[in-house]
Amino acid sequence: MRFNNFSSYMRKTYGGNLEKICLDGNFTCPNRDGTRGVGGCIFCGARGAGDHIEGLVDIQGQLKNFFLARPKVKRAIAYFQNFTGTYAPVEVLERLYLDAISDERVLVLAIGTRPDCISEEICVLLEKISTRVDVWVELGLQTIDDDVAAFCNRGYRTEEFGRAYEMLTRHGIGVVAHMMVGLPNEDFEGTKRTLAYLNTFRLAGIKIHSVYVMRDTKLCEMYERGEYTPLSREEYVRRVVYILTHLPPDLIVHRITGDCVKSMLVAPEWNRDKNATLSEIYDALERQNLTQGCFYQSN
Ligand code: SF4
Numbered sequence: 001m002r003f004n005n006f007s008s009y010m011r012k013t014y015g016g017n018l019e020k021i022c023l024d025g026n027f028t029c030p031n032r033d034g035t036r037g038v039g040g041c042i043f044c045g046a047r048g049a050g051d052h053i054e055g056l057v058d059i060q061g062q063l064k065n066f067f068l069a070r071p072k073v074k075r076a077i078a079y080f081q082n083f084t085g086t087y088a089p090v091e092v093l094e095r096l097y098l099d100a101i102s103d104e105r106v107l108v109l110a111i112g113t114r115p116d117c118i119s120e121e122i123c124v125l126l127e128k129i130s131t132r133v134d135v136w137v138e139l140g141l142q143t144i145d146d147d148v149a150a151f152c153n154r155g156y157r158t159e160e161f162g163r164a165y166e167m168l169t170r171h172g173i174g175v176v177a178h179m180m181v182g183l184p185n186e187d188f189e190g191t192k193r194t195l196a197y198l199n200t201f202r203l204a205g206i207k208i209h210s211v212y213v214m215r216d217t218k219l220c221e222m223y224e225r226g227e228y229t230p231l232s233r234e235e236y237v238r239r240v241v242y243i244l245t246h247l248p249p250d251l252i253v254h255r256i257t258g259d260c261v262k263s264m265l266v267a268p269e270w271n272r273d274k275n276a277t278l279s280e281i282y283d284a285l286e287r288q289n290l291t292q293g294c295f296y297q298s299n
Contacts, residue, residue: 115164174204249293
């Protein structure tokens with residue numbers, strides 16, 4: 001393998017693959033309820049990045065349904081993906097998280113959130129939970145360019161990422177950063193700047209997402225007005241190859257493309273065929289004999 005992908009990490013660490021249980025904690029987002037903004041990020045759908053999550057039963061019920069449907073699964077990750085998974089009073093979070101790890105087959109608690117929704121008391125709670133299962137927090141940075149971020153209505157400044165990272169790592173919680181490739185007004189140089197910034201941290205992992213246009217989003221309105229053009233697959237592959245070759249060689253790469261629910265996808269068409277995108281990335285690395293971190297320079 002030419003990069004340190006998530007499956008090999010799981011094999012090394014847990015002796016095999018872990019199934020992901022995408023849980024719905026009934027969260028909202030400060031970028032939707034008026035605390036930080038309204039309307040959410042321009043690319044975010046009504047389900048807050050959790051369009052494939054079904055069922056709105058409580059967490060224990062969701063776990064039970066998951067394992068009933070997949071009796072052979074022995075190891076799993078409980079994943080709070082949609083909306084902002086730390087955006088609730090800490091007592092509520094504690095109940096949700098403890099319910100999420102209540103089945104002994106759950107070995108990892110993963111939480112997707114925003115840097116401005118991390119506090120000391122949440123970190124203390126996560127540190128306590130990390131004595132029972134592995135815990136990581138995924139922070140949606142997307143870009144370090146505050147102008148691009150403001151245009152995308154991200155609703156927080158980049159410096160808040162550093163503050164959240166410091167707090168979480170001080171409590172022993174790994175940070176997985178999300179970056180998006182192909183945001184409006186962000187060229188290849190912008191992608192490089194975001195990567196250079198991320199390389200100043202000791203991350204526990206990275207998720208690289210391609211920007212796609214989903215139905216019923218602000219980005220979709222822009223696309224229909226001709227104000228946004230998604231990257232071509234070729235350009236996306238070029239940027240991902242750059243990212244992979246400039247990452248620390250040992251960083252875990254959780255994903256290298258984004259996945260839209262097919263019925264919600266407006267553009268680009270190439271997003272419908274994830275395997276083709278993945279194989280173009282693998283081929284490009286292979287053809288040029290490149291590996292993760294081959295051009296990495298530590299700070
Ligand atoms: S912070 Fe996340 S959940 Fe909130 S609007 Fe942006 S993408 Fe959606």
